[in-house]
Each structure stands twice: as C-alpha cells, then as structure tokens.
Amino acid sequence: MKIGIVRFPGSNCDIDCLEAWRVMGEEPKLIWHQETSVQGFDLIVLPGGFSYGDYLRTGAIARFSPIMNDVIRFAKEGGLVWGICNGFQILTECGLLPGALLRNAGLHFICSPQYLRVENNKLAFTNCYEQGQVIQIPISHGEGNYTIDDDGLKALQDNGQIVFRYVTPEGEASAEGNPNGSRDNIAGIVNKKGNVLGMMPHPERVVEEITGGVDGKGMFLSILKAWEGRV
Amino acid sequence: MEPRVWREMGLTDEEYNRILELLGREPNILEVGIFAVMWSEHCSYKTSKPILKKFPTEGPQVLQGPGENAGIVDIGDNLAVVFKMESHNHPSAIEPYQGAATGVGGILRDIFTMGARPIAVLDALRFGPLEEEHNKYLLSGVVAGIGGYGNSIGIPTVGGDVYFHKSYSGNPLVNAMAVGLLRHENIAKGVAKGEGNPVMVIGARTGRDGIHGATFASVELSEESEAKRSAVQVGDPFMEKLLMEACLELIEADALVGIQDMGAAGLTSSAVEMAGRGNSGIELELSLVPRRETGMTPYEIMLSESQERMLVVPKAGREKEVEEVLNRWGLEAAVIGRVTNDGLLRVLEDGKLVAEIPVKALTEEAPVYYRPAAEPAYYQELKSKCFDSLELKGTAEEVFLALISNPTIASKEWIYRQYDHQVGTNTVVLPGGDAAVLRIRGTKKGIALTTDCNSRYVYLDPYLGGALAVVEAAQNIACVGAKPLAITDCLNFGNPEKPEIFWQFEQACAGVAEACRVLGTPVTGGNVSFYNETSGAAIYPTPMIGMVGLIEDLSQILGNTFRSEGEQIYLLGELEGELSGSEYLAQLENMEAGKLPELDLQEIKRRIDFLLELNKQGILLSAHDVSEGGLAVALAEMTVKYGATVNIKGSNQLKKLFGERLGRIIISISAQNAPKLEASAKDAGIPLVHLGESGGNTLKVMFNETCCLNVPLATYRPLFEQAIANRMNSKA
Numbered sequence: 016m017k018i019g020i021v022r023f024p025g026s027n028c029d030i031d032c033l034e035a036w037r038v039m040g041e042e043p044k045l046i047w048h049q050e051t052s053v054q055g056f057d058l059i060v061l062p063g064g065f066s067y068g069d070y071l072r073t074g075a076i077a078r079f080s081p082i083m084n085d086v087i088r089f090a091k092e093g094g095l096v097w098g099i100c101n102g103f104q105i106l107t108e109c110g111l112l113p114g115a116l117l118r119n120a121g122l123h124f125i126c127s128p129q130y131l132r133v134e135n136n137k138l139a140f141t142n143c144y145e146q147g148q149v150i151q152i153p154i155s156h157g158e159g160n161y162t163i164d165d166d167g168l169k170a171l172q173d174n175g176q177i178v179f180r181y182v183t184p185e186g187e188a189s190a191e192g193n194p195n196g197s198r199d200n201i202a203g204i205v206n207k208k209g210n211v212l213g214m215m216p217h218p219e220r221v222v223e224e225i226t227g228g229v230d231g232k233g234m235f236l237s238i239l240k241a242w243e244g245r246v
Numbered sequence: 247m248e249p250r251v252w253r254e255m256g257l258t259d260e261e262y263n264r265i266l267e268l269l270g271r272e273p274n275i276l277e278v279g280i281f282a283v284m285w286s287e288h289c290s291y292k293t294s295k296p297i298l299k300k301f302p303t304e305g306p307q308v309l310q311g312p313g314e315n316a317g318i319v320d321i322g323d324n325l326a327v328v329f330k331m332e333s334h335n336h337p338s339a340i341e342p343y344q345g346a347a348t349g350v351g352g353i354l355r356d357i358f359t360m361g362a363r364p365i366a367v368l369d370a371l372r373f374g375p376l377e378e379e380h381n382k383y384l385l386s387g388v389v390a391g392i393g394g395y396g397n398s399i400g401i402p403t404v405g406g407d408v409y410f411h412k413s414y415s416g417n418p419l420v421n422a423m424a425v426g427l428l429r430h431e432n433i434a435k436g437v438a439k440g441e442g443n444p445v446m447v448i449g450a451r452t453g454r455d456g457i458h459g460a461t462f463a464s465v466e467l468s469e470e471s472e473a474k475r476s477a478v479q480v481g482d483p484f485m486e487k488l489l490m491e492a493c494l495e496l497i498e499a500d501a502l503v504g505i506q507d508m509g510a511a512g513l514t515s516s517a518v519e520m521a522g523r524g525n526s527g528i529e530l531e532l533s534l535v536p537r538r539e540t541g542m543t544p545y546e547i548m549l550s551e552s553q554e555r556m557l558v559v560p561k562a563g564r565e566k567e568v569e570e571v572l573n574r575w576g577l578e579a580a581v582i583g584r585v586t587n588d589g590l591l592r593v594l595e596d597g598k599l600v601a602e603i604p605v606k607a608l609t610e611e612a613p614v615y616y617r618p619a620a621e622p623a624y625y626q627e628l629k630s631k632c633f634d635s636l637e638l639k640g641t642a643e644e645v646f647l648a649l650i651s652n653p654t655i656a657s658k659e660w661i662y663r664q665y666d667h668q669v670g671t672n673t674v675v676l677p678g679g680d681a682a683v684l685r686i687r688g689t690k691k692g693i694a695l696t697t698d699c700n701s702r703y704v705y706l707d708p709y710l711g712g713a714l715a716v717v718e719a720a721q722n723i724a725c726v727g728a729k730p731l732a733i734t735d736c737l738n739f740g741n742p743e744k745p746e747i748f749w750q751f752e753q754a755c756a757g758v759a760e761a762c763r764v765l766g767t768p769v770t771g772g773n774v775s776f777y778n779e780t781s782g783a784a785i786y787p788t789p790m791i792g793m794v795g796l797i798e799d800l801s802q803i804l805g806n807t808f809r810s811e812g813e814q815i816y817l818l819g820e821l822e823g824e825l826s827g828s829e830y831l832a833q834l835e836n837m838e839a840g841k842l843p844e845l846d847l848q849e850i851k852r853r854i855d856f857l858l859e860l861n862k863q864g865i866l867l868s869a870h871d872v873s874e875g876g877l878a879v880a881l882a883e884m885t886v887k888y889g890a891t892v893n894i895k896g897s898n899q900l901k902k903l904f905g906e907r908l909g910r911i912i913i914s915i916s917a918q919n920a921p922k923l924e925a926s927a928k929d930a931g932i933p934l935v936h937l938g939e940s941g942g943n944t945l946k947v948m949f950n951e952t953c954c955l956n957v958p959l960a961t962y963r964p965l966f967e968q969a970i971a972n973r974m975n976s977k978a
Contacts, residue, residue, distance in 0.1 A: 024484070024575070024576055025487055027399065027487065027669055028669060030670075034671060035671070065398040065399075065483070065484060065487075068483065069398070069484075070484065123663075123664050124390075124394075124665075124666070125663055126397075126662075126663055126666045126667055126668065127663050155397070155666045157397070217668070219671065220671050223671075225674055226672065226674060226685070227668070227673075
C-alpha cells in the first residue's frame with residue numbers, strides 16, 4: 016500500500032505514524048508540506064503535533080500549506096485521509112470534516128489512556144473491530160473538545176458518522192467517561208462518504224505490547240484489509 | 247567608572263580590580279558587562295569549582311564527562327545516551343510558565359547540540375505547601391510551562407519527582423533533565439577552532455529579552471525581583487523544533503567543527519566557551535547579527551538571552567550548506583564572525599572595535615573562591631533529638647490515610663497527565679513507576695531514568711543526605727530492573743557566601759561523591775544553583791540527582807505493583823525504620839529533626855546487585871523501594887489492582903509501619919519461587935523478611951497477630967490519586 020504521511024513544520028507524531036506502519040510491514044513516505052501533489056498514494060495521514068506551533072488556532076495555518084490543496088482534491092475523489100489529533104484539527108479547519116475542536120473542558124492538556132467505543136465498524140478504518148467494542152487508545156491533547164451545532168450533530172448521528180465515542184471502562188458514553196467535554200462524547204468522526212476520518216486519540220501509540228498495548232492495531236489492519244479488498 | 251556600574255551588574259570591587267589587572271586598562275561598559283556575566287556564579291562556577299572537582303567523573307561507560315554541554319555514557323551497539331539536568335529556579339519564581347518552559351527549551355538544546363536526538367525530559371520540582379494560593383499558582387504555571395514546551399516540541403516528559411515543603415515557598419525549584427540518544431560517530435562538541443573558519447548564528451533573531459539573566463540567577467530573590475521580569479526569557483517551542491531538526495541534519499552531514507547552544511549569557515558565553523575549548527580567539531561583527539528589534543546596542547546584543555539560537559562554526563566553505571538547511575526549516579543563518587588564533591574575544595560594530603578581551607581572562611582567569619564553611623548551630627541540636635519513645639498519634643489507619651494524602655507522597659497524576667509522556671512511542675514504563683523506562687529502537691535494550699532528592703534528609707545531615715539522594719536514585723533504577731550507569735546533578739542551595747550554607751554544599755557534595763564512587767555511577771555533568779533564598783531564608787539544601795540506568799533485555803522490566811493474587815511479598819532489608827527526618831514526624835508531630843540512620847554504602851550496593859541478579863533469573867514479579875512514609879506507604883503504592891495482607895512482628899509498631907530507612911526494597915515472587923529466594927538471600931547474607939501475600943481488595947496489616955490496619959483499596963486509592971487535584975481545585 017502506498018501511504019503518505021504529511022510533515023508540517025511542528026508535526027511531531029509523523030515518525031510515530033511511520034514506525035507504526037512499519038510494525039504492520041508497510042513503508043510509508045513522508046511528504047513535506049511544501050510539496051503540491053499526493054498523486055499515486057492510497058492513503059494520506061495527517062499526523063499529530065503542533066503544526067506551526069498551533070499559535071493562531073490549532074490547525075488553522077497548516078490548512079494553508081501547499082500540500083493541502085491536493086489533499087482536499089484527493090479526499091473529494093474518494094481517497095482515504097486519516098487525521099490524528101492535530102491532523103483531525105486540520106481536517107475540521109479545512110472543511111473536510113464538520114465541527115471544531117475547542118480547548119478541553121478542564122482547560123488542561125490531558126495525556127492519559129482512554130476507553131473508546133467503536134460506533135461504526137463498517138468503515139475502511141474500523142472493519143476489524145466489533146461494533147460496540149470497547150478499546151483503549153491514549154489521548155494527548157489540549158484542544159480536543161469536539162463541538163458542532165445541533166443540526167450538524169443530528170446529521171452525524173443519522174449518517175453513522177460518529178466512529179468513536181469516549182466511554183467509561185464499562186463502555187458507558189457518560190459524562191464520567193468524557194475526558195474533555197466533547198459534544199456527545201465524540202472522539203472521532205468520518206465524512207459522509209466514509210473516506211476521511213478524524214480522531215483525537217492516538218492509535219499509532221498502541222500497536223506494540225511493549226509500549227502500552229495493541230488496541231490501535233485494528234485501525235491499521237482495517238485499512239490494509241479495505242485496500243486489499245478494493246484492488 | 248562609577249562603582250555603581252559594576253556593582254549593579256553583580257561584580258564585587260575586588261573582581262573589578264582583577265579586571266583592571268587582567269586588561270591592564272580600564273574596561274568600557276560592554277566589557278564590564280561581559281566580565282559580569284562570564285564571572286557570574288551561573289557561568290563561572292567560581293564558588294563551586296573547588297568542591298565539584300571532588301566528584302568521580304570517570305568510568306568505562308563514560309564517553310564525555312563534565313565540561314561539555316552534556317555528559318555521554320555508552321550503552322553498547324555503537325549507541326550512547328546524552329543527558330544533563332539544569333535549574334531554572336529564579337525565572338520560574340518570577341514567571342512560572344515561561345520560566346519553566348525555557349528551562350525545558352534550554353536543556354533540550356544542550357542535548358541536541360551534542361548531536362543527540364532528545365528522547366525524554368524529566369522534571370524535578372519543589373514547591374511550598376499547596377495550602378498557600380501563591381504556591382498553587384506557581385505549581386500550576388510551572389506544570390503548564392513544562393507541558394507547553396515539551397508537548398509542542400514533541401519530546402515526552404516521562405518522569406521526575408515533586409516535593410512540597412515550606413522552605414520552597416517563594417523560591418520553587420524547577421530542575422529539568424533531558425536525555426538524548428546518538429550514534430558514537432555523531433558526537434558533536436562546543437568548540438571553535440581552525441583559524442579563519444566562519445562563526446554563524448542560526449535560529450531565532452536576537453531581541454532584548456533576558457538581558458542579565460545569568461546574573462539574575464546568581465542573586466537572592468527579593469521584593470524587587472518582580473520588577474526584573476524583563477530578565478525572564480520567552481520560549482518558542484515551535485522555533486526550537488525546527489532548529490532541532492536543522493541542527494541534527496547539519497551534524498549528521500558532518501558540516502560543523504563545533505556547535506553550542508546560546509543559553510545563559512547568550513552570544514557572550516557561547517562565543518567565549520567555544521573559543522576557550524578550542525584554544526582560539528573569536529571575532530564578531532555585531533552589525534551582522536539578525537535582530538528582531540531596532541536600535542539594539544552592542545551591550546544588548548552581546549548579553550541578550552533570546553531563546554532558540556545556536557552558535558555554530560561550520561567547516562570552511564560549508565556556510566552556504568548551513569544556510570540552505572536552515573532556510574528549508576524556515577529559519578535564518580548568518581555569518582557573524584570568524585575564528586582567530588590570537589586568543590582574543592574581539593567585538594566589532596560596523597568595523598569599529600567595541601570590546602577586546604583575552605578569552606582566558608573570561609574563562610580560566612575567572613575568580614575562584616574558597617569560601618569558608620561553618621557547621622550551622624542547628625545541626626548538632628537537631629541531631630541530638632531522639633524519637634525512640636514516641637507513640638503513634640491516633641490509630642495506624644488514621645496515620646496511614648493522612649500520609650497517603652500528603653502531596654509529597656501522593657500520586658503525581660495531576661501533574662504528569664498534563665505532559666505528553668508517550669510521544670515518540672518509546673515509553674515503556676510511564677510516570678508512576680519507580681523510574682521511567684524507554685526502549686531503544688532496533689535493540690532489546692531500554693534505559694531507565696529517574697530524579698531524586700529528599701532535602702529534609704540533606705538539611706538534617708548534608709553528607710548522608712547527599713549520599714542518600716544517590717542511593718534512592720540507584721534503588722529506583724534497580725527496581726525497574728536496570729543497572730545504574732551514571733548521574734547528572736543539579737545542586738540547589740542558598741547563598742554560599744554564608745559559611746553555614748557553604749558547609750551544607752561542601753558536605754552534601756562529599757556525600758554525593760562517595761555514594762557515586764561506591765555505587766559506580768560517575769558524575770557526567772550538571773549544574774549549580776546558588777542564592778535560592780527569599781528574604782534571607784534559604785531553601786533546604788537540594789542536590790538533585792538525575793540518574794540513567796541500562797536494561798539489557800526489555801523482557802526483564804519490573805513493575806512496582808502486585809499483578810495477581812497470592813504473590814509472596816518480601817522485604818529486602820531491615821524491618822524497622824527511623825522516625826528521624828521522616829514524613830511521619832514532619833506531618834504528624836510537626837517536627838523535622840533527629841539523627842538519620844547509619845548508611846552502609848557497600849551494603850546498599852550489595853542489595854542492588856542482589857536484586858538485579860534475582861531479576862536476571864526472571865523470578866521477580868515486582869519491586870518497589872521503601873522511601874517517604876515507610877513500609878505502610880510503600881505497600882499502599884503497590885496495591886493498585888490487588889490488595890495485600892502482611893504480618894509484622896516485633897516491637898515499636900510506629901517505627902515498623904512508618905519509619906524510614908533507605909536501602910529497603912519490597913519485592914514479590916511466586917510461592918513456588920519463594921524458597922529459592924530465601925536460600926539466595928541466606929547465601930548472600932542479605933536481610934530478608936517475609937511480609938505476607940497479595941490479594942483481596944484491602945490492605946491489611948497484622949501487627950503481632952492483631953489487625954492494626956485494614957483499609958479497602960476503594961477508600962485509599964482515591965485519596966492517594968486525588969490529593970493534589972483536590973488541593974489545586976479548592977479555593978482558599
């Protein structure tokens with residue numbers, strides 16, 4: 016599979032994503048943000064980090080990077096785009112995904128293991144999980160409080176666009192299971208077509224037992240499976 | 247020149263006279279400013295030098311000892327670990343967020359300037375009690391600042407330690423340790439040599455921030471310090487991330503002769519130190535320095551502490567390449583001078599000479615003070631107090647719950663969850679373990695990292711306390727299954743011009759040195775922070791120890807909690823601790839006194855070796871050192887998922903449950919392997935006590951067959967985990 020990981024100035028999970036894909040036996044390419052084409056790739060990853068220092072607003076400057084025009088074209092033509100953490104923030108800023116990410120409700124940065132419930136396992140990103148499966152994937156962000164207006168939320172719910180919800184260890188999507196105040200406990204969403212996914216948790220951090228578990232591996236396996244099925 | 251001028255810059259009249267002698271003429275104001283920063287305690291170590299010389303600094307594992315930007319130890323496979331700890335106490339007292347953030351930024355530069363990619367940060371913090379609003383403000387700001395910088399640049403903050411004590415009110419300690427990894431051939435040095443080689447400044451532009459920061463760090467804090475806020479620098483982690491990538495690229499390409507961070511005293515110290523190490527001179531043309539403000543004087547340019555800048559000496563002819571790499575990362579590079587062979591620091595502005603000083607006058611000729619030391623009056627008095635007949639205050643259960651809710655003992659989760667401790671995906675043991683562990687990709691190895699210092703012990707007995715700080719670090723490293731390799735230190739003390747303070751310093755360093763010698767962990771570098779006083783009152787002497795250890799095989803990592811029912815719990819070491827200097831005595835009796843238990847370093851070494859040998863056999867299930875709060879607290883820390891029942895026999899319940907004595911480690915092992923353990927301990931002559939077994943959902947302690955403590959996990963875990971959060975969230 017041809018995987019491209021976009022490197023913005025200030026990206027800091029780019030190498031982590033690269034290493035995670037290597038664990039899966041793939042060899043992705045890093046794409047410098049000043050390049051202008053993602054032609055030939057099967058998947059584009061927008062990794063976590065602090066692109067441009069996140070000084071204006073998270074993801075707000077990265078969306079203007081030269082590469083983003085072609086990432087948007089790629090997404091509109093049905094290409095798989097996977098935004099993690101800062102990548103999710105960039106996807107909402109550039110309009111590929113609805114809603115926005117605000118400062119965490121508690122105002123603090125939070126790095127912690129987090130339980131998620133898989134809400135849609137019909138996607139290219141999640142087909143290896145069970146519907147409703149509770150998995151543990153760490154979060155690490157200061158601005159992951161997902162917000163969207165009432166109509167937008169209803170559309171996400173009706174179209175099965177909510178992919179992951181924050182839950183308690185028992186799988187309850189309650190206030191207690193919600194670390195950052197996200198609306199409807201939303202941790203990750205897809206676009207209507209199901210080819211652009213954004214999520215705050217970091218699956219690339221949990222693909223090896225030695226570094227904290229393998230609950231994130233399912234996403235990598237799902238993507239490979241979906242891609243193999245399509246070829 | 248008016249005496250007021252040099253005095254305000256922190257020079258004494260004698261030091262000014264020495265400058266007159268060295269130059270053979272009267273200096274101008276710029277030159278006085280340069281002398282003042284280079285001769286400040288922060289840059290010159292003029293007071294600490296004679297004492298620091300006594301540290302053991304050599305060993306087969308040491309590739310770089312003190313004197314460079316950071317120390318380096320070999321971990322095999324052509325790989326080496328670069329590490330150093332540094333203080334940012336005074337800036338953090340005045341502006342906690344930026345003070346702490348730039349502390350992290352500065353220490354990271356010390357690591358990548360050596361050619362290493364930083365892989366971890368640890369923070370050793372000391373604050374006054376959280377009952378005071380101002381201390382809450384400081385903790386909150388410092389933690390946000392460390393996170394703000396580390397999270398953004400993408401280096402995980404994996405550990406550290408935090409204590410709360412009233413001596414730190416108004417003078418918090420913020421000591422940041424950074425650790426990097428490199429291949430042997432990539433070791434870079436902070437040296438300027440090769441006549442005619444260009445000198446370049448790369449990274450951020452120079453502004454007016456932080457002028458005289460080094461001098462500021464070398465005076466006591468007072469009411470007026472708030473007014474010196476301009477001496478605190480402002481950090482930009484985004485800029486540093488770009489700078490780091492660019493520097494590592496330049497070093498990898500072997501384009502440089504030397505490279506040095508522009509930290510304290512900015513351009514002045516980096517140019518002087520690089521020339522000093524290379525036995526060279528250096529000539530700078532200030533009009534070529536990229537500036538972010540107009541109208542800056544030579545004085546301001548030379549002394550600016552603007553962050554995220556480096557001084558590099560490229561190999562001749564490779565200036566263009568340096569510029570290209572920097573530009574690709576969106577940064578600037580400018581040639582601002584050249585290396586000379588006349589041994590002079592020569593500063594020009596638009597071709598006009600504005601300062602000329604022999605480099606050696608600023609480095610080797612810097613004054614060295616042999617300060618008088620005097621044993622303080624409190625020492626013998628506190629030492630004479632005996633607590634053998636003290637009775638338990640309240641029930642064991644009440645005391646237990648009070649101790650585990652003490653912020654010094656309680657979980658530091660409120661702090662570390664604000665730090666990204668996983669970015670880089672190498673963190674194997676997360677914060678909360680005895681030591682942090684990172685894997686070394688491409689090998690089976692891991693490195694263990696910790697910071698430690700119980701300053702109450704140091705206050706009561708500086709020699710023993712200094713040694714105990716090293717002992718505790720070594721025990722923490724061993725408890726995760728790693729062999730202690732080497733240390734860096736950050737020596738935080740009061741005003742060394744006071745003989746009592748200097749005595750503390752001298753004694754503590756002697757203790758550190760002796761422990762390092764016996765435990766085989768040389769000192770590879772560090773930092774001294776004096777003048778940690780507020781309105782004349784000094785902090786408790788705090789020689790912070792940052793230690794690195796090596797795990798040959800990651801499958802042998804040890805955890806510090808019970809992971810199943812029926813694990814047999816043993817104590818390596820003596821059952822009884824002492825109340826002298828204990829957390830119990832301080833918290834329950836409001837006393838900090840007593841004679842610390844005797845310390846047999848050889849015995850400590852034997853126990854650590856014994857522990858590591860057992861672990862090699864793969865029979866240990868967990869290990870945890872017994873420190874503040876004694877045995878009962880150590881057991882509470884190990885009972886996360888599973889409770890435990892332990893049986894203790896003998897006299898003096900108080901000293902057995904809550905007494906403290908380093909050199910004690912709790913381990914657990916399967917019932918099947920227990921006889922093997924008992925036999926090995928007997929053979930080795932190591933004291934070993936069977937305490938009980940894991941299981942259930944309470945911590946139950948039987949004392950001479952009578953239950954003295956029986957608390958459900960559900961009662962004490964939340965108290966332990968929420969102690970700091972509860973205090974931070976409560977309004978006074």
